[in-house]
Amino acid sequence: MTRPLAVAFAIPALLAAVHAAPLRADDTGADTVAIARIDGTHARLAVASGRAVLVDVRYPDQRALGHAARDLAVPYDQIAAHAGELPAGKQLIFYCSCSHEEEALAAARAMPDPHDPRLAVLVGGFDAWRRAGGAMAEEASWEGVFRVADPPVGWGKTPTEHGRCRYARDSTVAASGRWSGCVTCGPPDSSSRSLPGFSQRIDVGALRGRIVTLEARVRTEGVTGAALIWLGLEDHRARLISYARSDSIAVIGTQPWRSVGLQIAIPAEAEKLDFGMSMVGAGRSWLDDVTLTAEPGGGRPRTRLVVANPGFEH
Numbered sequence: 354m355t356r357p358l359a360v361a362f363a364i365p366a367l368l369a370a371v372h373a374a375p376l377r378a379d380d381t382g383a384d385t386v387a388i389a390r391i392d393g394t395h396a397r398l399a400v401a402s403g404r405a406v407l408v409d410v411r412y413p414d415q416r417a418l419g420h421a422a423r424d425l426a427v428p429y430d431q432i433a434a435h436a437g438e439l440p441a442g443k444q445l446i447f448y449c450s451c452s453h454e455e456e457a458l459a460a461a462r463a464m465p466d467p468h469d470p471r472l473a474v475l476v477g478g479f480d481a482w483r484r485a486g487g488a489m490a491e492e493a494s495w496e497g498v499f500r501v502a503d504p505p506v507g508w509g510k511t512p513t514e515h516g517r518c519r520y521a522r523d524s525t526v527a528a529s530g531r532w533s534g535c536v537t538c539g540p541p542d543s544s545s546r547s548l549p550g551f552s553q554r555i556d557v558g559a560l561r562g563r564i565v566t567l568e569a570r571v572r573t574e575g576v577t578g579a580a581l582i583w584l585g586l587e588d589h590r591a592r593l594i595s596y597a598r599s600d601s602i603a604v605i606g607t608q609p610w611r612s613v614g615l616q617i618a619i620p621a622e623a624e625k626l627d628f629g630m631s632m633v634g635a636g637r638s639w640l641d642d643v644t645l646t647a648e649p650g651g652g653r654p655r656t657r658l659v660v661a662n663p664g665f666e667h
Contacts, residue, residue: 358461388461390454393485395590396446396475399486405444407475407482412547414452414465414512417498419591422488429456433463448475448482480592495554507661509552511631517607518549522665528570528610528641534665538576540635550642552629553661557586560619560626563650565658567628568614569643571604578634579603584617587625594622595647604627606637641665 366651391399399405400421407421408430420426427435429449439445445464449456457474464472467643475481496502499509503520508521518538527533555567565584573580581603585596597617602610619626628645634636645658 360558368439379614380590386513388458388467389470389516390476391446391473392476393481393483393487396482397485397487399444400447403426403443405446405473405564406440408439408460409479410447410449411479411486412512412514414498414667417491418492418495419483419491421448421482422490422509426526427460429460429463432460436464444473446473446475447637448478450628452481454478455615483590484591494538499615505532505551505662506667507553508534508665509554509629510536510550511547511552513538513547513632513658515581520549521615523639526572526639528572528639530641530664530666532665533639533641536632537637537640538632538635548631550629550631550638552627552631554625555645555658556617557623557626560647561621561623562619562651564614564616564648565616565626566648567613567643568612568646569630570610570641571608571613571630572610572639572641573604573606573608574637575607575634576632576634576636576638578632578636579605580630580632580638582613582615582630583628584615585627586619586623587627588622595620610639611642612632624648625654637638 354419377543397649400407407424408421409416409424409426410432412428416426425439447457447460453477456475456476461467461472461474497514499511505522518536521535522532523535534551538549550659567582567584569582571582581599583596583598586594593595597615599613599615602613630638630640641664643660644664645660647656647658649655
């Protein structure tokens with residue numbers, strides 16, 4: 354089974370790290386009640402001794418890619434409604450996959466008594482639990498969660514909250530050929546954390562020490578944020594170790610087809626390369642003519658890498 358992506362974004366930390374500006378707990382306007390913090394090692398020991406239970410506050414699609422074994426699952430914006438179902442007499446350690454534990458803090462502060470000394474957040478979230486050697490569970494592959502087999506085939510479709518976005522092949526708008534990939538999203542609400550978009554992943558063991566270039570055509574209509582292309586690298590433990598994003602050439606508002614590109618160096622510890630396009634905010638974005646190329650290096654010539662369904666013709 355494919356290793357979990359373990360990203361944020363009530364979604365994939367890859368996409369959160371790639372596109373979202375860090376959202377700190379104080380930025381949300383939430384109550385500033387101090388909540389205890391616990392690191393991965395101490396959390397693992399507390400759970401093993403029976404003194405504590407972990408509570409995963411991420412959304413189900415993100416959880417399916419990997420979570421702590423024998424934990425509880427309650428999305429952070431549903432904690433208040435389900436607080437009475439959490440076990441009494443144990444420390445409750447909330448965790449997420451956020452940059453600064455934002456969702457875990459929001460969950461703890463939504464409890465009936467946020468001053469309860471039993472409440473804590475896991476510093477570093479899910480990644481900290483894995484680094485500490487905590488027991489893991491995985492319910493679905495990346496390909497299943499991201500619906501790679503659905504049209505347009507070969508492309509992962511980032512799950513979004515409450516069906517806010519839809520993915521499709523579009524025969525009315527194409528940079529070349531007959532089709533393009535299109536994502537259409539309504540306005541995000543206050544609980545939205547996902548960044549919708551198309552993505553793929555490949556093994557990069559044979560590409561270590563080389564530079565990889567991603568190029569694509571992007572078009573937008575009424576995008577309130579921006580459409581960006583991105584590259585992210587994972588190590589053998591599915592941890593994000595490097596990323597690149599097209600900030601300087603983001604496609605904003607309503608724009609005709611534009612060619613965008615960026616590069617990333619493949620270090621020795623890299624195992625997987627994730628790449629694609631994501632959209633911030635509402636609107637429509639199209640993707641077409643995607644190419645991935647390994648630049649010359651290590652005595653090897655420039656090489657075109659395989660991208661599944663690069664023109665969205667299938």
